Amino acid sequence: MHTTPPAPQTRVPMSRIYLFALIELAALGALVTPLVVSLSLKVLQLVPETEKEGALGLVTALGALAALVANPIFGHLSDRTSSRFGRRRPWLIGGVIGGVAAAALIAVAPSIPVLVVAWVLSQAAYNATLASLSALLADQVPEEQRAKASGIFGAIGFLGLVPAMLVAALFASNLTVVVLAMPIVAVVIVVVVCLAIPDPPVERSDGEHGSVGQVFRAFLFNPAKAPMFTLVWVQRATMQFGYTVVSTFGLFYLMIRLNMEQVAAASLTSAATLAGAALNVVAAFACGYLASRRGNYGPFIVGSALLMGLSLLLKAFTQDLSVFWVSTLLAGFALGAYYAVDLALAMRTLPAGEEGKYLGIFNVAKTLPQSIAPAIAPLVVLIGGSDPVAGGDKNYTALYLVAAVAVLASLLTLPGLRRVLRRDVYDAGRADAAAAALKEEVA
Template sequence: MSRPAAPEALTEPTERAGRGWTAALSLANGAIWVGWYGPLQILLALQAAELAPPGTAKESVLAWVTGAGAVVSMVANPLFGALSDRTASRFGRRSPWILAGVLGGAGALVLLAGAGTVAGMALGWCLVQLTLNAAFAAITAAVPDRAPHGQRGAVGGWLGAAQILGVVAGTGLATVAGGVVAGYLACAGCTVLGALPYVLLHRDPALPAGRRPALRLRALLAGFRISPRRHPDLAWAWLTRFLINLGNALALLYLLYYLRDVLHRPDPDGGVLVLTAVNAVTLLGTVVLGGFWSDRVGRRQPFVLGAGVIMTVATGLLAGWQTWPGALCAAALLGVGFGVFTSVDFALMTQVLPAAADRGKDLGVINIANALPQVAAPVLAAPIVQHLGGYRVLYGVAAGIGLLGALLVRRIRGVA
């Protein structure tokens, strides 16, 4: 007697995902990045400057708030990924969490807009991270659910393009909305509207109720432990992503203050928007192309290594050429490198996952490599800027960390 076929949700996909599905998922992804990066690029920095108590540096306030949010993000992403793995809704495993996450994120942004103290600001930002990570974990897991290996570079490219457009849109909304409160409200509305087409028009493969794993807390927590000995490729891929993202986070964390205090730009808010736009143009020129090219040649490592080297050069420019033209060149090069890295590294990660049944949880653990740098960057950056040499040393350290991450991709054996 033949064994019953595994549910569609627990098998590797063989049919290519449609353009409509890719477009809707990408739009939802971009909407989440609006909710993150309007605050991160502009609003949190302005709010920290307004709310910092007398005698407390605005850099320290911003570091503590973003660090606390990143800790929440680190926990929330794998947790909600694991919960979505176990969701047996008729709407699929992922869509319910996308909808709940963006609605909760919009509400948290509204709460953050009304914060009048540093504690209230920190609480609001932590809630934003908690809720939007629920949606982001589900979006990330939807790709290996629906796209076969040979299409994941391209899908990752479109998700990456939407990500940077979300960063630009969030930065733009925060800049032109007319104040901190208006900026948060605009980002909240955009976050919800961008996710609706995917939630309303597309259904994820459903997990039959009889196949849902039991939701036991001890088993859930134990599942987050992934042995580097049993899965060395996953461990090296995680470390590569962590170090490259840490270098990038160090480069971007104090960008507004860098323009204001080092380059003495008369309009630092507008300067951040210009640099973000330059970065977006070059990133969009490479993110989809890099994914398609990687799919075509069937290789991932050379693209990740080359992208990391380009990003190292860009960060080095911020250390050695501290002028407005230097910042523009660095922004352009960072876009080129991060575009290729975003799409190809995502495809690489999906190819080292241990099991189809735990895609959400495992990708959530992998996404800690995105969130943990947001915790580590303020811890490293604040003392460097204030006591250990300033922005020149900060960007030199960022360049070295990013280069180390790029070189470690060669340790991965199972993916070329």
């Protein structure tokens, strides 16, 4: 049977948490750069102008599917790794090395099928790093510091866009540099950080390697086995769904509701996205520190869901530019406030010995809505006929209302999370469970 290390009790230096976050920044930067520019440029090299949308959609969709599967699988594998180099470090480093190899294949890909293979490999590689990193947080960061860590990682998720945009701007004329720069930087950063952080090996009994079937079942879980984890997963997926609707359809909102030209709308959408991301970073840092001091995550979850719902309702019923700005900024702040506690809350619900697997599944709650929202939106905007605010044959009021209802309905999960929302209640529950286990062992 797997020997699970005890839950971390000793506070770690904040410098170590920032080193963990540096791994996140490097891996996300390497993963986001192709999505920002290089995949589009590569597709334009390989197919006629008229086929670019379909080709890029195919590449990114299959890559997203690879990410959904890879994250929990590699988290599961890292739980069961017993090398002298540690449980998580082999996957942290192996992931970014695989990412460089995949980037090289992207650079030289002669056709769309090869580009698909390269992007699928890239997604799988970097998700191995990200899944192992989340598990490393659960291994080493104690309960009273997890909200701070959650806030830092929530902010880093948006800061990861910065190096990607810089590389794309500075080397736009050299596709090879754009493709390879961030993956090479990621290897250097992750290797150096891994040499500086502890990751003690964990003993494992013979025969615990598990079957191939167990590995591929790593992205499945029984909600009845971890009911509170399931509720937190639903919370995260719903908040991400709401934000995806706000951010993804901002361009169309400006064109339909404000009658703006495409170029002007695209420029304004980019500015609004950056402003929302900046507020996300501020909220994640600030609320992470506040939540860590209070130990009560309930107010942050309620507040962030209410703000996100308000943002969606504002867009549903108005066609004013100032309302567009208010809505975008509210959504950015709301998601940042939620990211300040969501990872910390999830770590209170993880089954012992399966931290990597379940945190990998938890990461799916962030990525899956980014695929689902654009997929169902074309169906939702057909509900009820024309838009009651701006007219036309696409009902954007219905889209924002559906998203708002989903976000606000997620608050119904809170009664089921009472035992983990507050640190004092959570600690008392852990103490009772430990005492019961000891009593059973003595008996």
